Every structure is written in structure tokens, then in C-alpha cells.
Amino acid sequence: MARPALNTLATKDEFVRLCASGRLKDALRRPFRGVLWSDAARLFSHLFRACRALRPLRQLHAFAATSGAATDRFTANHLMLAYADLGDLTVARDLFDRISRRNVMSWNILFGGYIKNGDLGSARKLFEEMPERNVATWNAMVAGLTNLGFNEESLGFFLEMRREGMHPDEFGLGSVFRCCAGLRDVVSGRQVHAYVVRSGLDRDMCVGSSLAHMYMRCGCLQEGEAVLRMLPSLSIVSCNTIIAGRTQNGDSEGALEYFCMMRGIGVAADVVTFVSAISSCSDLAALAQGQQIHGQAIKAGVDKFVPVMTCLVHMYSRCGCLSDSERVFFGYCGSDTFLLSAMISAYGFHGHGQKAIELFKQMLNGRAEPSDVTFLALLYACSHSGLKEEGMDCFELMTKTYGLQPSVKHYTCVVDLLGRSGCLDEAEALILSMPVTPDGVIWKTLLSACKTQKNFDMAERIAKRVIELDPHDSASYVLLSNIRATSRRWGDVSEVRKAMREKNVRKEPGVSWVELKGQIHQFCTGDESHPRQKEIDECLKEMMAKIRQCGYSPNMGMVLHDMEDEEKEVSLSHHSEKLAIAFAFLSLPEGVPIRVMKNLRVCDDCHAAIKFMSQVTGREIVVRDVSRFHHFKDGRCSCRDYW
DNA sequence: ATAGGGTTAG
Incomplete structure (x- = not known):
């Protein structure tokens, strides 16, 4: 794009546009030729807001001071806002103290600055000192407390605001619903909803989205969707709310349907959309769809956004493609705790405990600050790779060095760790x-x-x-x-x-893990609500037909487990799982060895089943040392009695 | 006449 010649006189609109697009230098070089000085205050306000760092802001501040504009209240308020946004509350306070006739705006700006920077103490003090408070003040308080995670206090302030006769407007109601969502307090949420309807604000896009989100977070998916349907139009936020809401309420397939629908009607997906859509692919272990959405994210230019990368790492891991998780992850050299934790979790999920630990060591060497999420991923990795010592060290590091409070999930990993290494008493003592x-x-x-x-x-x-x-x-x-x-x-x-x-x-229904074509799939045998059930059913039907064709009874089959050693264990289980495995066998790629391990109870029928599987798949199935474990009861294999 | 307060996600 060609830059405008800078020696020409700027119109105000051009000036504002330059400021908004961050071209501060160009803006500064232009307007002060011939622009009326009475406009300077307004122009400065645009300039201050355009500053993305403290250095240029300080330069501008000095410039404004020499020209006398900084004494103007309007300009000072804007300067204060800019400093507050960049986190320099000391200067903001200093400016505030120098303003001779402060208005509500001056107070609100400093108050907002404190609360946005998490300085609750100074914020509360200022709140008490304020000679006058308006809706914006209260809104800032409610939103600030919610942002800092003080949801109860936030709701309390909202109620106090109402008691004081203040009428919450569309700017504040969004935060109230956000806070109810955080508290999972659908009762309070409904009460505020009633107020929103009475005051006619329920058609506001922002209020509507947060209201719907509140319902969905509290598990009321249908009510949330109904709220969104009542809105006058679709916004990217309301679309994202539906996708995330469906994913979180277990309807990941519905989430993806909506995502596709958005494309159809030409609503452009943003970062949040991609994050939610990719998450639903993880839930479904839907690799093909995940890859497709990854492609769309690249096209949209958001694939390098850290939250998107985090989801991609997780999605590829859940779909069994650890190398793709790594490919995404190694394209990143930053220090985001979530993203690093996701990769540690992926290594753990695939049984690569050592790699998980190596990555964690990078964090300890200053790459990123480990959090409770990181430790959970790491403990999981250790327990699933049988790394008892390392796991216990990690637990100690978490509690002693980092002073993090372990959740029951952390303890569960430690119990698993102790249990797998035979320390059952120690594990029980820990729980107690x-x-x-x-x-x-x-x-x-x-x-x-x-x-x-x-x-x-x-x-x-x-x-x-x-x-x-x-x-x-x-x-x-x-x-x-x-x-x-x-x-x-x-x-x-x-x-x-x-x-x-x-x-x-x-x-x-039992949950089974099966490796198919190099991907790991989780499915619940016979669980109609499982998102992949239709697909599984079809394969099973096909399998059943083949089994019948060959004259075998359909309840012969096996379960394939992921084992500690390299081989796959095949064990006998109940009817539906057997069929699931028959399906798994059919789909195993060439070259993956199928071995039946020796610690099985196998009768003649089962031998026949194995032989049959071998015929159907055209593959050799190695059966090792099964004779010792034949197990009969009343002349039948025990597997028949098994559920 | 201007500015302050808002929703969705890892």
C-alpha cells in the first residue's frame, strides 16, 4: 500500500486512521502543520491510545507537556488511560493527583487502571474515596472482580449496585453472567436473566452471548441455544458460544456441525472458533476433520496463535499422531505454560515418560513457569511410563519448591504411580x-x-x-x-x-482403546450415545456378516489392549468387546504384528476364532504358549461365563 | 462533543 505524502496537510480522519493503525510516527509528522490548536487535545487522545509501549508514550507525554496540552483535563485523562493500559500506575496516579478539577471520568480511569492490573487494594481504597460513582464505575468493579476470579465478591457488588438504585446496563450485565457462569450458579443467573428481559436488554448481542454462555456452563445447553436464537443476528461471539457450549456439554459432533454451517453461511471463523472446533475433534478423535480444520486455520492465518497450537498438539495426540503433535510443537520456541504442558501431556499419553521429563526440564531451565496443569501432565506421564522415582520427585517439587496445592487429580496420579510399582499400602496411606x-x-x-x-x-x-x-x-x-x-x-x-x-x-458399556491404522481410538462398545458409534456399528455389522458367512458364532473375538511391552495383548472379554476387536483386527495396517500373548485363557473355540481372524485379515497371528492357560469350567471356556 | 465499564477459547 502506498503511503500518503507526508508534507500535505492531514484531515482529522486521516490522522485518526494513522493513529489507529499504529503508524504513530507518520501521524506525528503530519497534523501539527496547520491543524487548529483547539483540536490538539482530541488529536493527542488518539495518539496516546495508539502507543503500544511506554517509550513512545513518554515521548508524547513530554511533547504534550511542552505544548501545554497536558494541563488540560481531557488530555490528562487520556494520558492516564494510556499509562494505565500499559501498566504504569505510578505515573497514572501522579497525573491524577495533578488534575485540579477531576471529573467522574478521571476517577473511573484510575480505578479501572488499578483493577485491570490486579491491584485490588488500591482499587477498593479509591472506590471508597470517590465523590461520585456512576454505572461505569460499578461495571468496572464487577468485571474486574470476575476477571481476578473473585466471583462471589463480584456477585455481591452487583447486588449492592442494585440496592443503591443503580440500573445495570448492557455493558455490565455481560460480566455478571460471566461471574454466574464461573460459579455455576444458574439460580442467580436466572434471576439476572429476568431483570434483563424486564429492562429489554436481552436483545443485546453481548448480553445475549454471555447469558447463553452462563446457561451452557451450568449444563443447560438447550436454554443457552434458545437465548441465542432469540438474538436479532449472528455474531462471531454468539457462534463461538454455541460451538464451545456444545463441545463442553458433550455434543462435539453438534459443535462441528455448527462450525461447518458457519462456513456455509459465510461467517468467518476467528481464533476462538478454531480453538473450540479443534477441541471437539480431540473429543471425537476425528483425525480427518481435525486435519481439515488445521488446514483452514492455516488459510485463515491463525495456526501460529498459541491457543490454536495448544489445541492442535492435543488433538493430534488424542488421534494417535504424536509426530504431528511434535511437528506443531517444534514450530514454537516461546514460553507458554499451556502449550508446553500440552506437549508434556501428549508424551505422557503415548507412554514417552522420558521425553515428557526432558521437556519439563526445559521449563525448569527457565523456558516457562510450570503450573498445576504442567505437574498433572507430568505426573500422568510418569505413572503411565512406570517412572516411580521421577514421579515422586516431581510431586515433591510441585508441593515443596513451587508451593502448589495438589488437587485430587494430582493425588490420583501419585496413587497410580505407587500402585503400579507395588506400594499399595503407601498408596492407601496417601489417600487417607x-x-x-x-x-x-x-x-x-x-x-x-x-x-x-x-x-x-x-x-x-x-x-x-x-x-x-x-x-x-x-x-x-x-x-x-x-x-x-x-x-x-x-x-x-x-x-x-x-x-x-x-x-x-x-x-x-466397556470403554476400549484400540489402535487402528496407527491412530488410537476410544470407543464404548454398545454405547449409543458415543459419537463414533454409528461408524463402529457399521464396521461391526460388516464383521458380523463375514463371521456368519464363515459359519462361526458371532460372539468370538478378542480385545486388544495397549501393553507395557511392545506387544499387543489379546484377552477374552464379553461379547460386544470381542466384536469391537474383530473390527480392530480387520483395520490394522499391514506390518503391525499381531501376537497373542501367553497369559490367556483360551479354549478351542477361541483358537478357532484366532484362526478365523487370521483368515479374514490374511495376516499371520502368532500365538505364543497358550497351552498352559487353558481354562475350562464344566467343559466350556471360562470366557463364556464372563459377563 | 470527546473519554470510562462488556461477551466467546487453550
């Missing part, structure tokens, strides 16, 4: 002594460890506790019956089933 309330997950983690360590007595004890904690959680019963089955106490297994029947607990 930790300062946070243990949840079902942490006990179930310990129960799982009991199973792997074959400590059946402890397992019985923990299982009792877990079932007492939530008598309707089928997972605990399943785990217990698995444990009893492992020790071949079939009578006790039937007892668990009986207990489930009595308490009317329905077994949830």
Missing part, C-alpha cells in the same frame, strides 16, 4: 492422609492397582469402600468381578452380579 476429599476415581485407581498386583485381600477391602461410596457405580462392580475372575473364584463373580441385580445397577 491427603488434605483433599478422596473421590471415587482415586479409590478405583487403587482398586485397579490391587488387581494388577494380585493383592486380592486388599482388593476386597477397597472394593467394599468404593461400592459404599457409590452403590450405583457399575465400574466398581465390574472391577471387583474382574478381580474375582482373575483369582478364578467364579462363585464370587456370580455374587457380584447378583448384588448388581439386587441394587438395579446396570453395567455400563
Whole structure:
């Protein structure tokens, strides 16, 4: 673009445009030739706002001072605003003190400066001292407290504002809903909603989006969508709210549908849109769609934005493409905690504990400040790679050196870490002594460890506790019956089933991890609500047909687990999982070895099934040392009794 | 006549 000749006289509009586009020098060189001095204050205000750093602002400040404009209240207010935005509250305060006849604006600007910079103490003090407060003052207080995470206080100020007879306007209501969303307080949210409707502000785009977001955050997806449908038009924010809301409420497929619809009607996606859309691809492990959206992000020029990169790292990891996560990550040399944590998490997810630790060491060497999120990713990585010492060191570093308060999730990783390395008692002692309330997950983690360590007595004890904690959680019963089955106490297994029947607990469909074509897919067998269920069902149907064609019974198949060692374990499980695995076998790429490991209970039927799989896939399936583990009960394979 | 206060995401 050709620059205008700078020796010509500027119109005010041109001047404002130059300031807004950050071309401060050009702007400065032009207007003071022949522009009326009465306009100087207004022109300065544009200049101040255009400053992106303190240095040019100080230069301008000095210039304004020599020309006498800085004593003007209007100019001083603007100067103060510019300093406050750049975080220099000392100068802002100094300017404020020098203003002889301050107006509400002067007070509001300094107040806003304190609160935006997180100096709540000075903000409160100023708030008390203010001779006059208006709606903007209160709005700033409510928004500021919400931003700083003081949601209860924020809501309290909003109520006080109403008591003082102040009428909240469209500028402040957005923050109130944001604060209700943070508190998951749909009751207060609804009350404010009623006020919004009464005051006719419910058609404001900004109020509407935040209101809808509040409902969605509180789990009321339909109510949120209804609010957005009532708005006079679509904005990028309201579209983003729908996509994020659907993703967070478990409707990732719906989120992607909406994303595609946006393209169709020509609403341009922004960074937030891409972040949410890519997140929903992670949930669905939808690689193809994720790649496509990645491509769109490149086209839109937002693929190098840190939050987008973070989501991409996560998405590729969840889809089994660790090398693509790395490709995205290695294009970045900055120091964002979220992004680095996402890569650590990806390494952990894929069992590369050492690589996770190496990356963490980069953080310790000053690349980025580790947070609770980082430590969670790292602890997970250690527990899933069997790195007990490293994991415990990391936990100590987190609590002692960084003084971070571990959540129950952190403790669960440590319990997993201890449990997998055989320290069951230590793990139990940790749960009993930790300062946070243990949840079902942490006990179930310990129960799982009991199973792997074959400590059946402890397992019985923990299982009792877990079932007492939530008598309707089928997972605990399943785990217990698995444990009893492992020790071949079939009578006790039937007892668990009986207990489930009595308490009317329905077994949830099992969740399986399967590697397909180099990607990892998670799916719930027989779970109709699972987003990939349709696809899985189709493959299963195809598989069933083939099985029948060959004259075999359809409930033969196997489950493929990710194992600690390089090989894949094939174990027998219940009907639907067997079929899922049959599907997995069919889809495994050439060259991936299929080995049936020796610690299996395999009967003749199962041998036949393996043979059959080999026929269908045209691949060799190596069966190793199965003879020792034949296990029959009443002349039938135990797998028949298994659920 | 101007300025101050607002929504969505990792």
C-alpha cells in the first residue's frame, strides 16, 4: 500500500486512521502543520491510545507537556488511560493527583487502571474515596472482580449496585453472567436473566452471548441455544458460544456441525472458533476433520496463535499422531505454560515418560513457569511410563519448591504411580492422609492397582469402600468381578452380579482403546450415545456378516489392549468387546504384528476364532504358549461365563 | 462533543 505524502496537510480522519493503525510516527509528522490548536487535545487522545509501549508514550507525554496540552483535563485523562493500559500506575496516579478539577471520568480511569492490573487494594481504597460513582464505575468493579476470579465478591457488588438504585446496563450485565457462569450458579443467573428481559436488554448481542454462555456452563445447553436464537443476528461471539457450549456439554459432533454451517453461511471463523472446533475433534478423535480444520486455520492465518497450537498438539495426540503433535510443537520456541504442558501431556499419553521429563526440564531451565496443569501432565506421564522415582520427585517439587496445592487429580496420579510399582499400602496411606476429599476415581485407581498386583485381600477391602461410596457405580462392580475372575473364584463373580441385580445397577458399556491404522481410538462398545458409534456399528455389522458367512458364532473375538511391552495383548472379554476387536483386527495396517500373548485363557473355540481372524485379515497371528492357560469350567471356556 | 465499564477459547 502506498503511503500518503507526508508534507500535505492531514484531515482529522486521516490522522485518526494513522493513529489507529499504529503508524504513530507518520501521524506525528503530519497534523501539527496547520491543524487548529483547539483540536490538539482530541488529536493527542488518539495518539496516546495508539502507543503500544511506554517509550513512545513518554515521548508524547513530554511533547504534550511542552505544548501545554497536558494541563488540560481531557488530555490528562487520556494520558492516564494510556499509562494505565500499559501498566504504569505510578505515573497514572501522579497525573491524577495533578488534575485540579477531576471529573467522574478521571476517577473511573484510575480505578479501572488499578483493577485491570490486579491491584485490588488500591482499587477498593479509591472506590471508597470517590465523590461520585456512576454505572461505569460499578461495571468496572464487577468485571474486574470476575476477571481476578473473585466471583462471589463480584456477585455481591452487583447486588449492592442494585440496592443503591443503580440500573445495570448492557455493558455490565455481560460480566455478571460471566461471574454466574464461573460459579455455576444458574439460580442467580436466572434471576439476572429476568431483570434483563424486564429492562429489554436481552436483545443485546453481548448480553445475549454471555447469558447463553452462563446457561451452557451450568449444563443447560438447550436454554443457552434458545437465548441465542432469540438474538436479532449472528455474531462471531454468539457462534463461538454455541460451538464451545456444545463441545463442553458433550455434543462435539453438534459443535462441528455448527462450525461447518458457519462456513456455509459465510461467517468467518476467528481464533476462538478454531480453538473450540479443534477441541471437539480431540473429543471425537476425528483425525480427518481435525486435519481439515488445521488446514483452514492455516488459510485463515491463525495456526501460529498459541491457543490454536495448544489445541492442535492435543488433538493430534488424542488421534494417535504424536509426530504431528511434535511437528506443531517444534514450530514454537516461546514460553507458554499451556502449550508446553500440552506437549508434556501428549508424551505422557503415548507412554514417552522420558521425553515428557526432558521437556519439563526445559521449563525448569527457565523456558516457562510450570503450573498445576504442567505437574498433572507430568505426573500422568510418569505413572503411565512406570517412572516411580521421577514421579515422586516431581510431586515433591510441585508441593515443596513451587508451593502448589495438589488437587485430587494430582493425588490420583501419585496413587497410580505407587500402585503400579507395588506400594499399595503407601498408596492407601496417601489417600487417607491427603488434605483433599478422596473421590471415587482415586479409590478405583487403587482398586485397579490391587488387581494388577494380585493383592486380592486388599482388593476386597477397597472394593467394599468404593461400592459404599457409590452403590450405583457399575465400574466398581465390574472391577471387583474382574478381580474375582482373575483369582478364578467364579462363585464370587456370580455374587457380584447378583448384588448388581439386587441394587438395579446396570453395567455400563466397556470403554476400549484400540489402535487402528496407527491412530488410537476410544470407543464404548454398545454405547449409543458415543459419537463414533454409528461408524463402529457399521464396521461391526460388516464383521458380523463375514463371521456368519464363515459359519462361526458371532460372539468370538478378542480385545486388544495397549501393553507395557511392545506387544499387543489379546484377552477374552464379553461379547460386544470381542466384536469391537474383530473390527480392530480387520483395520490394522499391514506390518503391525499381531501376537497373542501367553497369559490367556483360551479354549478351542477361541483358537478357532484366532484362526478365523487370521483368515479374514490374511495376516499371520502368532500365538505364543497358550497351552498352559487353558481354562475350562464344566467343559466350556471360562470366557463364556464372563459377563 | 470527546473519554470510562462488556461477551466467546487453550
